[in-house]
Structures are given as structure tokens and as C-alpha cells.
Amino acid sequence: MDFSVLTDQFASLTFDGIALGFIYVLIALGYTMVYGVLRLINFANSEVFMLGSFATILVATKLFNHTIESDPLTGFKLVYTMTAMLVGAMIVSGVASVIIEIVAYRRLRSRTSNRLTSLISAIGVSIVLAEAVRMATSSAPMGSPRLLDKTILATVWGADIRVDTLLVIVFAIILLIVLDLFVNKSRLGMGIRAVSMDYDTSRLMGINLNKIISTTFLIGGLGTGAASFFYITVYEMTRFSIGFELGLAAFTAAVLGGIGNIRGAFAGGIALGLIEMYASAVLGTQWRSITAFVILILVLLFKPNGIFGESLQQARV
């Protein structure tokens, strides 16, 4: 163990950890929204992210004819190109998420109470999507043009505040606030919360379940799509297997924070980003995922529902 890197580069690590954490937060939405409503691990969400990341790049390269060697844009052109990429990623991910629900989950929901069946179906979808993209891309990674120059805006305590990471943080916060308002204030949002609290009663109350569930998947997909856009903006590369890496981390984040609620995803994502960054610095990058899992296990032992988890476990006798 070597704490010298941590103390030496603390501000820098913290800022980077938070930025990474926000990407986890947004992907975690895809897990947490669906879990909240259906009590189902949406395994295919990782591939929703993967599709979104390709969509982001393809919008830039096919729609706007940028190449990987294009120079950064400025001004209005930058804004509308980036907006188009964000929207493109969100549309692709959102639609993919809704289609996955219809293909992999909807039929099963009415036919079996066995939730593992849906899980395997989702794993099937996951394999199909990842393999299809692998074949389409010849297994090669796809790089993104740098459209937003990584200008350093300020240096705080030795940490560079860069425009791209700042963008992630600001936009993620805005998205989360909008989503929180939507779920808590809008009619559809109330429906989602009602279903999430009591599935059976909601059905009896005449709530259109399929509509609510599709909406939930759509929102989860949109969040995941936004995450993939921000991921590309910061890391500028994707490949067919990216879903597994990021998906597993985001799922861990969702559980760490307390799966099923948005604030939990937020807390878990940021916590995981920081844990990974600090663990890499202190123990070495090869121990980062182990550290994350060990901390997850410890947290669950003392707080069985995660940091912000509602008390799902309370026996409803």
C-alpha cells in the first residue's frame, strides 16, 4: 500500500473520480429504473450502452462527415454537432431499450413468475447484440473524432478542470434533476412510482402497465444513451465489448447506492468512481475492481439495502 500518490494527487484523483462516477450514475439509471418497477436486473442494459456509444460516433462520422482525424469544432457548429450526437445516442439507446423490453421481457412477464427466465432471455439479447456488433465492426475498436477540444479551464489544487469532464458533471446533474422532477411530479412519473411500490395493486387500479413499463425502459435507455455520449466525449473510443466493462461497474454502483431509486444510483455511482480511483492509486489499478466488490460486500453486510436503499426486505407478512 502506497498512500503517497493519493496524498500527492488527491484533488486530481477526486475530480477524475467524480467525472467517472457521473458516467456510472447515468448508466446505473438503466438498471435502477427497471429494477424499481419490475424487480428485474435489466442485464441487456450494458449493450444498450454499447449501442449508444457507437451511435454517438456514427452520428459524427456519417451524418456530419467528420473523420477520426478531424479538428475540433468551435462555436455554434460545435454546439449543434454535439447536440446531434447526444440526441442520436439517446434515441438509439432509448429505442433499443424499449425494443429489448418487448422482445425479451414482455411476453415472459405474463407467462411466468420466474424472474430468472427473463434474466436468461436478457443474457441472450446481450450476447446477440454484442456479437452482431462484433461481426459488423470486425471486432475492431472505433475511435471518435475530437470535436470538443479538451481545454483546461482552471487548475484547482493541482487538479486540471477540463471542459469535457466539467461538461459531463454539469449535464449529468441537470439530467438527474429533470428525471427526479419527472418521477416525482409528472403524471407518468407518479404511475411509475405507483407500479414500483405495488405492482399488483397498480394493475388492479387500472394503470396501463405496459405503457408504464415501456416508459421506464425508455427513460433508462435515454439515461444510458446520454452516458454513452459523455463516455465518448471523454474517452473517444468504443468497441463491441465495452458494455460488459461499463455495465458491470454501473450495476455495482446501482446496488451500492441502493438499487431501485434514483438517488441511490447517484450516490452509488459517485462512490464507485471515487473508490476505483483511490484504490487504483493506493493499491494499483489491478486491484480496483476487487476493491470495489469488497467494499460493496461490506456495505451490504451493514446496510443490506445499499447506502440509500428503501427497505425492500421488510417482510410483508
Added chain:
Amino acid sequence: MNKKIKASAAIVAALALSLGAFAANTASAATTVKIAYQGPLTGPEAQTGTDSIRGVKLAIKIYNATNPAVKVEIFEGDDQGDDAQGGTVGAGIAADDAVIGVLTAYSGPTIAALPSYKAKGIAIVSPSATRASLTDPTSKDYGNPVFHRIVSNDDLQGPALARVATNGVKDPTVFVVDDQSSYSVGLTKAVKLALGTAFQAGDSAAKGAVSDFSATIAKIKKEKANVVIYTGYYADGAKFLKQLRDKGYKGVYAAGDGVLNSQFPKLAGKKQSEGARLTAPTVPLEVASPKITAMFKKDFKADPGVYTTEAFDATNIFLQGIKAGKTTRADMLAYLNSASFSYKNTAGITIKFQESGDLSGSGLMNQFVVKGGTIKLNGKA
């Protein structure tokens, strides 16, 4: 009832799909021999396999186009880069009597399959298995007499990489990053040994599992390293280099043959990759032969990748043997192991094998430098 019938029909359909519909293609005339490729063609490692097997296919296509007496077919052995499948796939390749030689991609699955190849006396020419133990007579993994490789082993490349990386750097302070693959771990060990006191610290970021290298970069900054050596493959290597430069690192970046890929400067960015130093026992296909590169691009609508040249050359070694009339396993193996064997590779370098299966001579390491977004050969390492 109707549902049940539908369900039963589905099972039958699934079975038919898996068993009947795809009848195995077994036709093979007496004048046809096979060259097998054992490597990852599906799954997370598929990139390496895809890049390599295209080199194999291209070489065979060029050969068959000359209307030879003995036609050559390819046997695709997909081990997914998985050590567990290596043994089964190797046994399958060994069981096909038409196979007279095999290219194996990864060291792990090669070692898993080695007992089968040894038992059946099938010659291996590996385009990419670089683990030192495969050609180390004292190791349990020693591949003699069947194993050969046309990549330099890690023990040869390590010193070259260390030398190239620190060349011209005053008071080098070196930071080494590996990707935890067995290739990378072996190379790292050799590099560290060659660096001696110049080696400062290191970090390991598992291949394909790390997007954000901030913590590694924080360490590099803290150590005030002026040379960074990356021992993994090009995708992660490019991602790492890009982040490294974006965070203001000004020193040397050097990497081994895993990074030697035309995509590398593109993925890392023109500005960020400028001046990156690479070593490899071979050359990228684009540099080695623009003509073959053009054929490759025409055939596959894609760029050549890591080990494409090596796979192309390894296949040509077998094809050279077949042209010389070596169309049985025993003949092929004896041919490769004979003292008179030599082969002129795509880059025009004549290569021979040592008894251990390694290339003979140590003057095969080349160095490259990235200039203006392309990889340029920069002489011997």
C-alpha cells in the same frame, strides 16, 4: 394445446437448426491439404483472431490462384482466446488428418493444445504466441520439436524496447504499464530486467477492463517519470496514450509489437501519438508491402491489424513447404526443423529457426516512430 404444439415445434426447429440444417462440409479431395488456424474468432478477444486469419486467408488465396497441384484449405479453429477451449480445439485440429500445419494465436491456448500437437507431430508456426516458456528448454511448456514462431519472444523484445524507449533520454525515469495479459506480463518482466535502475515504478491495467487511466497517470506524474513504456495491445495503448498526453505528459511513450497497428496513431490522435516509439520483430503490412496491403483492403474492406503480417508470413512458410512437396505432417515438421530451412518474409528479411523454435539471430528487432499520424520504420532496434 396449440401453444404446446408451437413450443414443441420450436424445439424441433432449434434442434434442426443445430444438427440438420447445417450439414458439415466434409468434401476434401486427395490433392487438398489443410492449414489450421487456432485462435480467437469469436468472443472478446476476436479482434486478434480476425486480423490474423485474414492474413492466413489472403496467403492461401494468393497461393491457390496459382493453380498448384496441391490445393490448400483453411481449418478455422476458434478457441475464443480461452485457455479452457484451447485443449479441445487443438485436439480437434489434430484429429483432422488433412491438417499438416497449424498457426496458433495465443500462448495460453497454445500451451493447452500443445500435448495434442506433440502427440500427432503437427508443426506449429505461431504468428503471435510470444511467451518465453514456449521455447525455453527448462520449462514445462517447452514446445520442441513442433513449436516455431516468427515473432520474437519477450526475452528478446524486452531489452530492445527498453533500449529504444530510453534512447537519448538523459537520466531516464521509467514507468511501465502492463495489461495483465500473459503476453504483456512476460514482456514487462523482460523490460524491467533490461531497464535496471532506470525502472522507477509500474502499474497494471487489465486489458479491456479499464477506460480511465487517471490513477495510473497520477502515479506517473507523482514519480516524475520521463519515459513511459506500455506493454499491452494497441486499443488500450492508444486510449492510455491519449489520456496521458491530454493530461500534459511531455516525456517519451514507447510500446512493443502489440501496439504496432495502423489504427494506433488514429485512435490515439495525431497530436498525441506524435513521437511515440515502438519496437517489433516485424513490420506492419502497410510498411512491409503496399501491394499486399492493397489486396488485403480490397478483399476484406478493412485495414490490416496486429499480427496480420506475421499470420501472412507464417502461412507462407507452410505454403513454401507445400510447394517443396512436403504434404504430410512428418515431412512438414522435418522441413521446418532442418538446418537448411530459410524463408524471406514480407519485409524482405530472411529468417531461420533455432532448435528451440525461436527465430535465430537477434538482429530482427525493428524500431518505429509515429510521425504525422502514421507509423514509420526507424531502422533496427
Added chain:
Amino acid sequence: MSNQPVLELKNVTMQFGGVKALNQVNLQVNKGEICALIGPNGAGKTTVFNVVTGVYVPTDGEILFNGKSLKGKNRHKITKMGIARTFQNVRLFGEMTSLENVITATDVHNKSGLVGSILNTPRSRREEKAGREKAHEILKFMGIDHRSDQLAKNLPYGDQRRLEIARALGTSPEIVLLDEPAAGFNPSEKKSLAELIVKIRDRGYTVLLIEHDMSLIMGISDRVAVLDFGEKIADDLPSVVQNNPKVIEAYLGVPADAS
């Protein structure tokens, strides 16, 4: 009937957040009696069952079973000590047969475990045989032995209710807690159930009963305790409770048969 207490609640308080589901409740159930627990919806009746069986840990107070405190006891230990229950919403093991449902409950007193079952030891064989015989006997007693090989989820509703009681009896309890066993029954079914409960009592089991149907309660109970807003407002012979003004007031606000 004796005055020997089987189950005693002493000043039991159960608080959920700001809500006191039970407030300083004292209750005594004597050996061999049918004690009914009534009250409007939300009065805390099921909460009593839950604190007794260990589902909830009471915020305050003490629960004694045959004079021994249940504090810190696991749910399955409490069952083994001799307290069994049924559930307001039927909660059978739907994909087991009726017989298996009951045998599962009889297992609580068995000694053989995993190793014994793998080796099929004489003790394991003996216990399996005894469990099956006992389960059949209980099903017969409850009048549903003809259903023993049917999956619990396929049983008619009334038989599911009976099976729940049978399963509770399978644990060889001293006291059974029945949570609205007649819910959803028509009058004739209620009548036969009432006879059954009396039969259960006559077999030597003590019964604590939650029920809304007043005529059923008044017909078979030896004693009636009334809860309202988490507090016990009456506890006496049925005839006395019936005329208690507090009880009448509590019930006037809320329809008595809402369930």
C-alpha cells in the same frame, strides 16, 4: 380451561417510523382457550401476530411463552418452541403438494439433516415415515386428506385455508395463531370452520384468533380482546365485551365486516 398463561405480552410497543402500531399492549392467552383478537382494520391485530412470531422485533416490552422470554429468538426457533401461525392472505407453498406442505412443517422437530438424508440413515428413514404419517393424520383431521397429492396452488380456496391451518398444526404447536381463517367464506363454510376451530381447541391446542365475523367470534371464543389504534381497549368474556361502550364506539366509525 385453566388460568395458566401460555402466551403473555407485557407492555409491548411496536413503532414504525412515527406510527405506533402497538402501544403498551398487555395480553394473556391461557392454556386450552380460544382467545379472539378483534378490532377495526389497522388496529394492530396482525402486528401482534408478527411480534409474537418474531417477524418484527418489538420496540419495547416483553413477550413470554410459557414464562420464557422470546427476546432475540429466531423465527424458526420460536416455531420450534411451540408457536405456529397462519396468514391473512393465504401463503402456502403453492408448488408443493398438500402433504409436502404439512411434512415441511413437521420437520421442525426432526434431528436428521443433510448428511443423514444423503446416507439415508435409519433415523432419517424413521423420521420421514413418521412425518408422512403425521401429516396424513392432520390432513384427515382437517378433512382434506383426499387433497394430499394435489399441488397447494390448485386447491379450492376453502381447502387452501384449511391446509394453512393443517400446516401450522404440523409444527406440533402449543398455540396456533389463526389470522382471519374465515375470510371470504360463506355462512355455511364459516359454520363448519367454527366447529373445526373448536375441535382444534378440544385436541389440546391453544388458539389465538383474529376474525372479523362477530357471530363466529361470539359463538366459539372463550375470551375476546379488542384492539383499537394499537391499544387494547377491552379484554373479557364475549358477552361482556359485546356491551362495552368503548368497543361499540370503535366499531361504529368503521364498518365491522371490512376485510
Added chain:
Amino acid sequence: MPFNLRDTGATLWANSNKWQRYLIAGVIIVGAFALPLLEGTFLNTPRTPFVSVLFYPIGVYVLMALGLNVVVGKSGLLDLGYVAFYAVGAYTAGILSMHTKLNTWEILPVGIALAMLSGFVLGAAVLRLRGDYLAIVTLGFGEIIRITALNSSAVGGANGISNIPNPPTTFGFTFDLESDRNYYWVVLILIIITILIIRGLSARRPGRAWESIRQDEDVAELMGVNTYKYKLWAFVFGASVGGAAGVLFASKAMFIAPNIFNYNISILILAFVVFGGMGNIWGVVFGAVLLSYIPERIRFISEARMLIFGLVLIIMMNLRPDGLLPRKKREKIGIAGGEIK
């Protein structure tokens, strides 16, 4: 009536007397032992030796699927890190063969014991969690084992351990590169033993306890089932089977490395269990055989074979949500609990 394999089989079994049952079991067992004879028929795997495929992946995966079935299918505990126990078994074989002269049969009980121990430690810590939380924690445990092996040079790091000795010649049966058939027979014997044990457990107290936990854990506990203990037992039993599979695999493959024990194996085994029919031994066996066989059978379309595997999963789950051979509906047939005498 459409033909229903499960019910037909179960009815046949239920209506048979003791001797007929011995006969049926005998035919099935002899048939299983004779499977290597099918080499060269239409069942042959095109690019891998058929008998070798019978051992790995089919035999080893069937064994693991049976073990995981006790955890997931019978007890309803979602374990996404089952590969951990497989790894513990395999690494026990690797490490002991490096440092001791023990042969495979002597290592086997050690491997099983260590796998059980790790199952016990993990289970004791996390089995108070429920459902989906358990899933992520077990997944994490699998990764912890793999990455620790990867980071530990004492067990070869990324290079793993090679030249693990084959089992010694036993009762005249040799175990070397050419003796795929003998390895297959060994794994078959282990599979049969496992099935017998699971059948014994299922019909008796532990089976009922697991079943009740799966269906309604709260109620099970209120009916006197020591749920924690039985969940732990399920976990430990599952771990022991995984450990045995690991030892056997290592001694045949002679080479193990951390990347063999990745998370995909856990998912694959889980897919076998659910695909075949959770909780039903024969369903699980059938599912594991089919799903580990198909990718080998269709190797000649190697580019798309994983894609097809994924499609098969989706289609089958949608058409038969409870698996190919779902848990048997025991009513009418009369194989009620404890019927086996």
C-alpha cells in the same frame, strides 16, 4: 395430446415397480456410458473430437449445472459467481500438483473440501442478503477469485499453471492424451453420484426445506425451517460439486489460467439451468448437454455461432419460459415427497 417428455417420463417412472425402475435406470446409465460409440455419426462434432467434447465441455458443464441447480433451481438463490468454486477446485489441483506428489484422486477430496470451505465462508457472510443483492455479491466473489489469481505470481499470474499431471492409471484404465473416453466415464460416474445424492436430498427434509425457501422464504422460516442453515447447506453443496468439476477439468486439461474462470462461465452454467428447467434434474442435464453441445456442433459456422447461441436462448425462453423440462408437477402422478423407499 402432444407428446410431453417430462410427464411421459415421470408417469413411466411412477407406474413402474422397483425392478422396472432398476431396469430403466440401468438402460439410461448404460446408454450414457456408451455415448462415445456415437463418434462418427450425425452427432459428431465437426472440428473437435467428439469424445473429448463429451468430457469437456459437456460432462464438466453438466456436473456444474447440477451443482448450481441445487443453489438456484432448488433453493432459489441467484448465484452469479458459481465459477469461483470451479476455480478453487482447479487451482487446488494445480497448486497441489506443483508442491506435492498427490495424484488426482487424492487431490479430489481436498479440492472438494476447499471449495466447500470457500462456499461456507462466502455463504456465511452474504446469505442474509436476498435475491438480487445476492446476485451481485456472488458475481463479485467470482471476480475476486479470478483477479486474485491473476494478481498472484505464486500461482503463475496470467500465465497460470501448466503441466498439471493426468490421473494415474487406475483399475487398468489409463488417463493420458488419448484416453478421452476414460475421462468421460469418470465425469459420468461423478454425475451419477451427484444425481443420486440430489435425488436423495430432494425427496427428504433438505429438499422440502429448499423448496419452501424458494417459494416463500418468510413463511418457510415461520414454519420452523432454519432458512439460513439450509441456504448455507445449498451453497456448500453446490460449491462441492463445482470444486469436483474443477479438479477433474484441471487434471484433463493439464493447464489452467485465470481467464478460464471468467464470469461468462457462471452465466453459461446459469443459462443451462434455466434453459433446461430449473429445479428438475433431468431438465438441467438436458439443457446443459444441449447448450454445451450446440456451439461445438455448429463450429463450422464459427463466425456466427455465439450469435446463434444467443438467439436460441431468447427464442426458447419466450416459447418455453419454464425451460425445456420444467419442474415436474407432482400431483396425479403421485411421486409425493418421501415416496422413494
